[in-house]
Amino acid sequence: MKELPEAHTIMKIYLSWSGELGRRASGVLRNSLEQLFPDFEIWSPGSDISAGSRWRDQIQNAMQSSELAIVCLTNDSRNSPWLLYEVGVMVGSSKKVIPWLVDMEFSDLSGPISQFQVIRSDAQSFHHLATSIHQQQSAYPLSQDLVARWALRTETEINQLLGRKQKTQKTRGKKEWLAQIEEAASSRNSELLQILAMKAETENISDRTILRALVDAYYDLRDSEGLINTFNLFQDKIGPDPKSYSQYAWALVRTAQTSKAISILEMAQAHGLEDYQLTTLLGRAYKERWREQLRLNNQEAAEESLRRAAETYTRGFGKYPNDFHIGLNAVQTLHLLGDSESVKVRNKLIPAVMSLAKKFVAKSGDKFWPTASLLELSVIRGEKAEAHQLAEKLRAKANTPWEIEATAQNIRLISSAKGFSGASPEWISDLVTKLTEEER
Structure with a gap:
């Protein structure tokens, strides 16, 4: 286990449950959370009560010292007086309480507990839970990819416990896939999008339209990390699509991976995939590398990058003569080069x-x-x-x-x-x- 930073305070989570299903479900969630957050202390009645101890005192102390309570609600335990008592104690102590509907729907809830924001037994809910916990307190960064995989695995384990057949997008068909991707993009729900990307991988989805739609949705959300991860997962299956390659390059440039972006764009260009967006991105990437080389005082490499930017924009303006932005960049980069041939071309483009x-x-x-x-x-x-x-x-x-x-x-x-x-x-x-x- 990693050593924690010196000033780090271990977060304590209290898992509240009642009944046999509640006990087993809380055990699954606890094991899963401990894998994702090894630096947290997760306390559960029953498994953490010392032999011969005053169990009520231990439970009371655990609730008081925890920052968060996850309440495992099942159809059999939703009206349990003990669960409601524990919720009351946590709320009275100004602790955060998250009810978890193990085998229930929100419509099954009644009374005060229905006023809380709940989670369900699905990957999106588990993803939201992990993200919320991590934002509240954690010593280590978590990648989107890791959280999405964890959420899917937790969903599978709970479904196995409940005897449910794992639902797959594959069985629902292409239209349902695209509808869910559209829903994630239009609602700006990055958590759902991450879950869908991981499901596409685990279910070996190969339909190019679906995979390209995933990349497009990440681009719409301006989620560079998610876009890069998704493109890397499915690059071979996405196929020769200028739009997807341009969006991938955009994310690389945005995350300061300029050289990699240029390699991707040049490869796409060599395969005849050049379009408007790819042209503008390639010019932008060359300009960014020019700036990088100037900062490093590498004049020769800087001039070469600037020349490539000028060539890209000039060629692009020839192809898209009504686009002001490409034309402006062509004139600017040619001017910055300043040699006689560049100035000659610049003057020709200026009018x-x-x-x-x-x-x-x-x-x-x-x-x-x-x-x-x-x-x-x-x-x-x-x-x-x-x-x-x-x-x-x-x-x-x-x-x-x-x-x-x-x-x-x-x-x-x-x-x-x-x-x-x-x-x-x-x-x-x-x-x-x-x-x-x-x-x-």
Whole structure:
């Protein structure tokens, strides 16, 4: 067992039960919880009462010293006076109480205990229980994958105890799978989604539509860790799907796994899977690696990454000539490269990108970031009067100092680029100063 951090306080959980089924169910849950939380102290009447001791005193002390009580409710024990007494003691001591409906439904409850948030004997409930306990107190991190597997295993063990046949999504068919995935995504229920992903693995689901829907749902929830875990589980079965690969790469970039994201995107590109999203992500990944290499003062590697970003965006703009964001990034990266050929291509793209930029600003209602992009283009083009005019607009539109500073930083970067063929015009420095001074 791992050594606990010096300042760590062991959490105590009290398992309340009554009747034979309650005793056996609490034993299953206790064993399961001890595997997931080996640093916790889980106390249960019967198994933890010392021989010859005053059992009432031991139970009373255990309840008083516990932070959480899980009450195992069965059809036979739901009206047990002893269980209700223990719930009353815990509530009276301001302890958290979680009723567990072992073989019941919420509609079977009545009286004060029905006012509590309950859990059922299913994987999603066990997942929620573990997450709640971990958030309350634990010395160690828990991965989503580990919790989901634990919840499924606990559900299986309880179903075996109850003599239930394990329900499988496989028997319900593709429509039911997709409906549950849609439900998890629309309700933003990451716990249900994790359970579904683990069930897909344990039941050896191979339908590409289902597996791609899982990845898509994680993307909708912006759950990078869950998306990466799910894609890694089913990559071979997902098949050549540009959308899934792009979403996977997005999650990798978001979790600072830039090199891996680039490898995935380049592989997809080599297999002819390139689409709009993949193009923009690959350009973004190259730019991120460029920044990383600059921070490491690796100029040669930084320039190579920047060149690849420029090539990706330029090629992408040729394929998607009406997309302002790809065009803007193409112009910016070519400008930052600054060699004669890059400047030549940049100048060729600028008129089309400027036209798109003005349409984009007009459509957005002159919002801050579209206007900031137009300002950056004006600086690249060397349009002093236009740039100052746009800067005035930005000062009026900024909601936070960060917006102004981010724009100023971009302009500083543009002004230091080779694309100006030497020292940048002094008016750009004055523009940045005025922009930031006004904000202060």
